[in-house]
Amino acid sequence: MTLRDRVEQLARRAVSRGLRALRSVASAVRDRRRPDVSPSTPPPTAVDQPASAQAPSPFDRSDLVASYRWLAREGLTVLNEGPGIREYQPLYGVSEEDRARFPEPRRLVDERWQHIREHLPGSGSAMDVGSQHGWFTFKLAEHGLLALGIEGSSRAYQVAQWLTLYNDTKRTSFWQLTVDAESVRQLPAVDVVVCMAIFHHWVRVQGMEAATSIMQSLADRCRDRMFFETGQVGDTTSFDRSSIEVMGDNPREWIEGFLLGLGFSEVTEIAELSRSTRNDRKRYLMLATR
Numbered sequence: 015m016t017l018r019d020r021v022e023q024l025a026r027r028a029v030s031r032g033l034r035a036l037r038s039v040a041s042a043v044r045d046r047r048r049p050d051v052s053p054s055t056p057p058p059t060a061v062d063q064p065a066s067a068q069a070p071s072p073f074d075r076s077d078l079v080a081s082y083r084w085l086a087r088e089g090l091t092v093l094n095e096g097p098g099i100r101e102y103q104p105l106y107g108v109s110e111e112d113r114a115r116f117p118e119p120r121r122l123v124d125e126r127w128q129h130i131r132e133h134l135p136g137s138g139s140a141m142d143v144g145s146q147h148g149w150f151t152f153k154l155a156e157h158g159l160l161a162l163g164i165e166g167s168s169r170a171y172q173v174a175q176w177l178t179l180y181n182d183t184k185r186t187s188f189w190q191l192t193v194d195a196e197s198v199r200q201l202p203a204v205d206v207v208v209c210m211a212i213f214h215h216w217v218r219v220q221g222m223e224a225a226t227s228i229m230q231s232l233a234d235r236c237r238d239r240m241f242f243e244t245g246q247v248g249d250t251t252s253f254d255r256s257s258i259e260v261m262g263d264n265p266r267e268w269i270e271g272f273l274l275g276l277g278f279s280e281v282t283e284i285a286e287l288s289r290s291t292r293n294d295r296k297r298y299l300m301l302a303t304r
């Protein structure tokens with residue numbers, strides 16, 4: 015079978031599984047019962063489900079949560095078999111058993127979160143720009159903030175949506191939006207902005223001027239603090255070469271000056287962390303405060 019045939023076969027399978035899942039939910043809503051499980055997937059049973067996912071009564075709230083989880087697992091599986099879930103952020107809240115179905119994450123999220131958490135207020139609002147699978151957005155909400163994830167990729171956004179259902183998450187929302195110098199002005203003002211590993215994409219795709227304008231708009235919408243990380247000189251091939259040179263040979267100093275220039279009164283380095291499980295080059299995690 016050629017690669018093209020295989021891709022077509024996967025796409026057909028993904029569509030038919032998706033339709034089957036939707037039909038099942040529609041009939042469950044009609045019959046006011048839990049969805050039937052597709053023939054390819056054994057129904058969740060008391061043996062293979064954690065207690066919280068069991069559904070003793072069809073009209074019980076815990077039954078609905080179990081149904082959501084089942085549906086979300088199906089959705090994520092279909093997505094993974096079709097376009098494929100990227101090996102980047104881990105899938106927040108996914109059980110040990112379900113984790114094996116999905117790609118190995120390579121973003122070192124826990125290390126970053128430890129440092130971010132120490133500098134967060136206990137309440138307020140947050141916006142995670144370039145939220146990918148929403149791992150940091152979910153953590154911000156878990157911490158007590160009302161958290162909004164902004165993501166341009168349809169696939170990454172859909173993963174975050176299915177994870178919202180999987181975890182029955184409160185206090186999160188995701189908007190699918192390609193952030194540019196225009197669209198950024200539609201974003202709300204929040205207490206905390208998380209802007210990690212996206213600035214260099216703006217520079218690469220839209221140029222340094224547009225990237226700076228986006229950052230100025232985000233700074234204007236940031237009432238209290240911003241966490242910032244970017245690709246740095248020498249650590250990424252995806253960073254536009256001419257813009258890399260702007261950073262010179264002291265990226266930390268460049269980032270500090272850049273953030274101060276956006277109107278923050280204090281900028282501090284809170285950590286220097288490896289880029290990913292596969293790339294040990296370090297990047298600064300900076301905190302800019304109003």
Ligand SMILES: C[S@@+](CC[C@H](N)C(=O)[O-])C[C@H]1O[C@@H](n2cnc3c(N)ncnc32)[C@H](O)[C@@H]1O
Pocket residue numbers: 103121143144145146147164165166167170191192193194209210211212215216
């Ligand atoms: C390298 S990942 C970083 C994800 C996350 N911020 C983190 O630190 O783990 C960059 C993310 O930004 C998204 N992205 C890139 N350009 C974007 C744009 N112009 N608007 C919105 N999202 C964008 C990508 O789809 C991707 O999910």
